[in-house]
Each structure stands twice: as C-alpha cells, then as structure tokens.
Amino acid sequence: MDNKRIIGKILIDKQLAIQSKGFAMYLPLGKPEILAEALDQWQVDEVLLIDRSASINKTTIDEKIVERVVEVCRSPLTVGGGVCSVEQAELLISNGADRICINSAFHENPGLLTQLSDMFGRQAVVAALDFTIKGKMPLIFDHKKKVAKQYQLIDACKLAEDKGAGELFIHSVDRDGLGTGYEVDVYNQVVQSVSIPVIASGGYGKPSHVQEAINSGVNAIAIGNQLNYVEHSVALIKGFLQGNDIRKTNFDYRPGQIDSCGRLMKQNDDYLDSLKFVKREGRWV
Amino acid sequence: MIKVDHVVLNYGLGNANSIASCLRDIGCHVVISKQSEQLRCARVIYIPGVGSFNHAMENLKDMELLDVLNEIKENGKTLFVGMCLGMQLFAHSSDENTFTKGLGWIPGRVKDLKERVPQGYALPHIGWNKINTTSKRNKFNLLYKDDSFYFDHSFYFECEDEFCLAKSHYGSEFTSIVKRGNIVGFQFHPEKSQMAGKRLLIGLLNSYKIDRQRVWITYE
Numbered sequence: 001m002d003n004k005r006i007i008g009k010i011l012i013d014k015q016l017a018i019q020s021k022g023f024a025m026y027l028p029l030g031k032p033e034i035l036a037e038a039l040d041q042w043q044v045d046e047v048l049l050i051d052r053s054a055s056i057n058k059t060t061i062d063e064k065i066v067e068r069v070v071e072v073c074r075s076p077l078t079v080g081g082g083v084c085s086v087e088q089a090e091l092l093i094s095n096g097a098d099r100i101c102i103n104s105a106f107h108e109n110p111g112l113l114t115q116l117s118d119m120f121g122r123q124a125v126v127a128a129l130d131f132t133i134k135g136k137m138p139l140i141f142d143h144k145k146k147v148a149k150q151y152q153l154i155d156a157c158k159l160a161e162d163k164g165a166g167e168l169f170i171h172s173v174d175r176d177g178l179g180t181g182y183e184v185d186v187y188n189q190v191v192q193s194v195s196i197p198v199i200a201s202g203g204y205g206k207p208s209h210v211q212e213a214i215n216s217g218v219n220a221i222a223i224g225n226q227l228n229y230v231e232h233s234v235a236l237i238k239g240f241l242q243g244n245d246i247r248k249t250n251f252d253y254r255p256g257q258i259d260s261c262g263r264l265m266k267q268n269d270d271y272l273d274s275l276k277f278v279k280r281e282g283r284w285v
Numbered sequence: 286m287i288k289v290d291h292v293v294l295n296y297g298l299g300n301a302n303s304i305a306s307c308l309r310d311i312g313c314h315v316v317i318s319k320q321s322e323q324l325r326c327a328r329v330i331y332i333p334g335v336g337s338f339n340h341a342m343e344n345l346k347d348m349e350l351l352d353v354l355n356e357i358k359e360n361g362k363t364l365f366v367g368m369c370l371g372m373q374l375f376a377h378s379s380d381e382n383t384f385t386k387g388l389g390w391i392p393g394r395v396k397d398l399k400e401r402v403p404q405g406y407a408l409p410h411i412g413w414n415k416i417n418t419t420s421k422r423n424k425f426n427l428l429y430k431d432d433s434f435y436f437d438h439s440f441y442f443e444c445e446d447e448f449c450l451a452k453s454h455y456g457s458e459f460t461s462i463v464k465r466g467n468i469v470g471f472q473f474h475p476e477k478s479q480m481a482g483k484r485l486l487i488g489l490l491n492s493y494k495i496d497r498q499r500v501w502i503t504y505e
Contacts, residue, residue, distance in 0.1 A: 003412040003455070043479060045413055045435075070303050074310070076435050076477045077303075093335050096303035098437060098477060118382060120298070121337045121370070123409040123437045166409045166439065197407040219407055247413045247433045250480070 004245045005045035005220035006210070006234060007199060008227050010035050012051045012081070015065065019225045020052070021177035023146070029228060032065055037072040039227065042234040043249040044075055048101070048169075048222055050128075051081025055104045056143065060088045063095045070096030078126055084108070086115050093120065101169060103128040104143060107156075110163045117164030126199075127165035129156050131186065132173040138186045141173045153186065154193050161194045168194065169222070172202035177225055179205030182213040191217035207240035207262045214244060226262075236262050290496065291315040292327035294354075297344040299333030299370065300476075307476035311483050313490075313497045321353045328495055330354075330363055334370025338379040338395060338440070341370055342387065351388075358390060358468070364493050365390075365468045372463060372470025373442055381440050391465045393444030401441065402456035409439035414473070416451040416461045432481035434473035436461075442472060467493075 010032050011018050017029040029035065036047050049069060051061035061081035070077065079092050080101025089100045100120070105112050106127050116125045130141040131153040138153035157168055170190055172183045182203045191198050197219035203209065204223040213221050227233045232253070238246055239253025240262060259265050291313045293301045301317045308315045308331070316323065324330060334341065345351050357363050367375055376387045379395035387395070398408055413433040441459040451462035453472070461472040469489065475482035490497060 003414065005412050040479065067302065070300075071306050074307060074477060074479045074482065076437065076474065090297075093298075093300055094302065096300050096306070098300060098303075098335055098474070117337075119337060119340055120335055121381070122439045123411060124335050167411060195407060196409070197411055219412065248431070 003219065004214055006237060006246065007046045007048050007078075007201075007220050007222040008036075008039035008044040008075075008234065009048045009050065009201065009222045009224040010039075011224060012049065012061070012065065013053045015062065018052070019177065019228070021225075023141075023173050023176055025177075026052075033068045033072055035228065036069045036075075039234060040073040040075045042232050043238070043247075043251070044227075044234045045247060046076045046078060046220070047073055048078045049080070049097075050101065054082030055084075058082070060084075061092070063091050066092055066095045066097055080126070080128060084112065086112075086119055089116055089120065093124070099124045099126050099166075101126040101128050102165075103130070106160065106163075107140070110159060113160060113163040113165050117166065122164055122166040125165050126167045126169050127160035128169040128171065129153060129160070130171045130173050133183070133186075138183075138189075154189060157190050157194050161196050165196065167197045167199060167219075169199045169201060171222075175203030178203060179226065181205060181209045182216075182221075184212050184216045187213065187216045187218050206260055207237045207258070208260060210237060210241060211244070214241075230263060232264075233262070236264060286322060287316075288326045289314055289316045289323070290328040291331070292323055292329070293317045293331045293333060294324070294350070294371075295319045296332075296341065296348055296350060298336035298341050300335050301333045304331050304333050304368065304476045307483065308486070311487050311490075311497065319348060319350065321350075324350075324353055325357060327363060329490070329493075330357070330365050332365065332367040332371030332374060334368055334372070334374070336370050338370065338373060338381040338387070339383055339385040341374055342385050345374075354388065358388075361467060363467065364495065366489070367468075367470035368476065369438060369472065369474055372472055373440060375463065375465075375468055375470050376442055376444070379440065390468050391444060391448050391463055391470070393442055393448065393460075393463070395440050396443050398439055398441050398455075398459070401459060406456040409437070410455050411437050413478075414453050414455060414461075416453050416473070418451045418462075419446065419449055432478075432484070434461075434471075434475065434478040434481060434485075436473045438472060442470070 019027040078099040079097040084105035139148040140151040199220040201222035235251035453461040
C-alpha cells in the first residue's frame with residue numbers, strides 16, 4: 001500500500017502560476033502547464049491546480065488552463081478556484097479534472113457539496129478550508145476581509161463531511177510560504193474528528209516536515225513553493241522519506257544521499273574518481 | 286467520416302479528455318464521440334468515469350446510447366475498456382445513491398466500500414495502490430510487480446472469482462480488474478497513473494492484438 005500522497009500545488013493568478021507567501025506576497029513563476037509537466041515527470045502523486053483570483057473576481061478557473069495541463073500531465077488532477085455550480089464543475093471534469101475543490105462557495109452555500117457529490121460521487125469532491133490560529137484556536141480565515149471568522153475549523157470540517165465532501169484540504173494561512181513546518185496539532189485534531197482523508201498544506205520547508213505531518217495521521221501532504229527551487233524536487237523528497245508508505249519513484253535517490261534541506265549531497269571522492277574511468281572487463285565481441 | 290479504432294465514449298460524465306490524451310501518448314489515433322456510427326466502427330470503446338452510478342445510467346438512457354452499446358457488445362467484435370465508474374457500469378446493479386440497474390455485462394454488484402473496510406481506514410479510498418493478479422499468468426504482460434496505480438473511489442465491484450483478474454488491498458481485498466471476454470474494467474485510473482498506466486494500456490492492446498495507429502478514411 002502506498003497510501004500517503006505528496007501533492008504538488010500550483011497556485012494561479014490571472015493565467016500565471018505564482019508563489020504565495022503569507023497570503024500577502026505573490027511572485028510570478030510562469031506557465032502552469034510547464035510546472036505541471038515537471039511535477040508529473042518527477043512522479044508527484046497528485047497535482048492540485050487552484051486559481052486564487054477566481055473567487056475574488058467572481059469568475060471560475062479558466063477551463064483552457066485545465067485542458068493545457070491535462071495535455072502534458074498524466075498525474076491525477078484536482079482543480080479549484082471559484083467553482084460555485086454543478087455546471088462549472090461538469091465543464092472542468094469533462095476537460096480532464098479528476099476532482100473538484102470548493103473553497104469560498106462552501107461557506108456561502110454548503111448544499112453545493114451535496115449536489116456535487118450526488119452528481120460526481122463523493123470521491124470527486126474536495127472541500128478546501130483555510131485556517132488561522134487566534135488564541136490557540138484554529139479559526140476559519142475569511143478571504144475577502146482577510147481576517148479570522150468566529151467559526152471553528154473543526155466545526156467546518158464536520159459540516160463539510162456531513163454535506164458530502166470526499167476529502168478535506170486544510171491550509172494554514174499563518175505558515176503559508178514560510179517553510180517552518182506544518183501545524184501538526186491542528187491536523188491531529190482534524191484527523192481524529194472526521195473519517196474522510198485529510199490533506200495538510202502550508203509550511204513545507206524540508207523533508208522532515210513531511211515526516212511530522214505523516215505522523216499526525218493525514219493522508220496527503222501538499223507542497224507548493226518549495227517544489228520549484230530544485231530539479232527532481234519530488235523525487236528527492238520521496239527518496240528522503242523511503243519506507244514511509246509513500247510510492248517509490250523510478251529515480252534512484254536514497255536517504256543517505258539527501259541532506260536535511262532536501263538537496264542532493266556531493267558523492268564521496270572514491271565514487272567520483274571511479275566515474276572518471278570506464279572499467280571494461282572481458283573482450284570485445 | 287473518419288473511421289477510428291479507438292473511441293472514447295462521451296456520455297456527459299467523466300474525464301474523456303484525459304483518457305484521450307493518455308492514449309495519444311502511447312500512439313493511438315483516438316476520437317471522443319457519442320455518435321452511433323462512430324461507435325459501431327470502433328475496435329476499442331473506452332468508457333471513462335468520474336461521477337455517480339445513477340447519473341451515468343440516466344445519461345446513457347437520455348442519450349440513447351444503451352441500445353447501441355448493447356448491440357455492439359452482442360456482435361462481440363469490439364473491446365470495451367471501462368475505467369473507474371466505467372468499469373462499475375458493467376455490473377448488474379449498484380447501491381450508489383439509490384438502487385440502479387447497470388449494463389449487466391459482467392455478473393456482479395457495486396457496493397459501498399464502507400461495508401468492507403474496517404474502521405481506521407479513511408474513506409473514500411484515494412491514493413496509489415498496488416494490484417495483485419489472481420491468475421498465475423500475467424494477462425497484460427507489461428504489468429510490473431511494483432507498479433502502483435491511482436485509485437479514487439468509494440464503491441467497489443463485487444463479482445465472482447472467474448471474472449476477477451486482479452485484486453487490491455485497502456483494509457480488505459476488493460476487485461481492481463474485471464474481465465469477461467472482450468470486456469475489461471479497471472477500478473483505478475490507468476490514464477492518470479503515469480508510466481505504469483501507459484504500460485498497462487499498451488499491454489492490454491497488445492494482448493488483444495489491436496493496432497494502435499490504424500485509421501481508415503472513407504470519402505462519401
């Protein structure tokens with residue numbers, strides 16, 4: 001069984017993939033399909049495509065982007081961003097999305113989750129919840145006003161499960177893009193209060209953070225910004241975490257070769273020396 | 286009309302586009318269609334599926350595809366490949382949302398995973414999992430032992446062992462590949478399983494000796 005997933009998260013703003021830091025600072029990265037193709041080749045377990053600007057501008061994520069990503073990406077694809085009706089979800093799924101992610105529409109109309117799970121099945125619906133910590137309590141974060149609501153995260157999770165969500169995507173606003181590790185305690189609470197799978201997101205800095213998150217009981221870990229800094233980033237993280245219920249990649253990276261920051265270490269001198277000369281045994285035939 | 290060997294059935298539900306682009310990757314000439322003429326001259330019909338069982342059957346009825354599909358199946362010349370929900374549609378009936386009759390091509394029922402999976406396992410079953418072939422001969426010879434595939438489902442196909450080609454383990458065992466003559470169904474998404482999925486599809490087409498690139502063009 002390889003049931004823990006490493007999810008590559010691609011955030012989009014106006015057709016462009018961006019990096020996000022603390023929900024306040026955004027840096028452009030380039031075309032989303034190029035990032036998706038790289039993640040796919042490095043054997044990420046799932047790709048998450050979210051349009052940040054869509055629900056603010058009251059539009060939906062452009063289905064052309066989904067189409068372009070599907071053309072190059074053979075990994076499972078979850079799409080979100082401003083989806084607020086069954087028809088919009090249908091359009092995205094027919095363009096190649098496997099699952100639909102609902103964020104602000106869930107707070108405005110929780111019944112939408114029920115409609116979607118009736119139509120596409122429970123497995124195709126993901127409820128995304130952003131939380132921030134105020135006075136040691138995880139509270140739901142309001143995107144439009146950029147403040148915490150007086151609404152407990154755990155209550156929202158339970159409501160989403162009742163309404164028919166198949167998975168929860170729990171994102172920490174405080175740690176977004178900081179690389180200081182996941183909010184392990186909060187995920188632990190969420191996992192114990194619901195019976196559907198949970199995705200942890202926000203705060204990845206080094207591979208040992210993923211280990212902590214897995215130990216808290218979540219089923220998947222989403223990583224955004226940090227995947228874009230080094231080549232083979234996904235394969236390196238998976239190499240570091242070998243033996244952890246995570247699907248192996250075809251890349252031959254082992255835990256000893258990777259340092260604590262998730263970068264490839266220098267090989268020892270003997271090995272590098274041996275690469276200089278090709279050793280041939282036997283005779284040419 | 287261009288006669289194409291590989292047709293992805295478009296019945297309003299499902300990720301037809303991603304199956305088509307995966308098949309193009311392995312060199313197939315493929316169209317997405319719901320026209321009966323196109324379906325009749327196909328050698329392989331792929332039935333995609335992201336959706337619920339009852340809506341899928343309703344859509345097939347509304348689009349008048351049921352009779353066409355049954356007729357093509359009776360001829361027995363076409364290979365049917367179902368993926369995820371597409372595979373479950375081959376069953377006699379399903380309990381998803383309400384009791385619904387399926388195509389009934391492979392004896393079996395679609396049941397909730399809840400009845401089968403012990404507590405402590407999160408449901409729906411989402412993620413990569415291995416498959417274990419039940420017969421000694423590896424039917425699709427490109428299937429590797431360590432290959433994982435992407436599963437995303439909350440219901441499973443319960444059928445007799447003679448139609449079950451492979452099983453997977455999540456809490457308890459369930460069917461992951463069904464096969465009866467020219468009908469093959471995958472509970473997972475081979476089109477979303479990166480290299481492993483492509484290898485499986487190539488192996489499947491080879492084992493049925495289906496050419497991947499042949500196209501006929503008729504001028505009328």
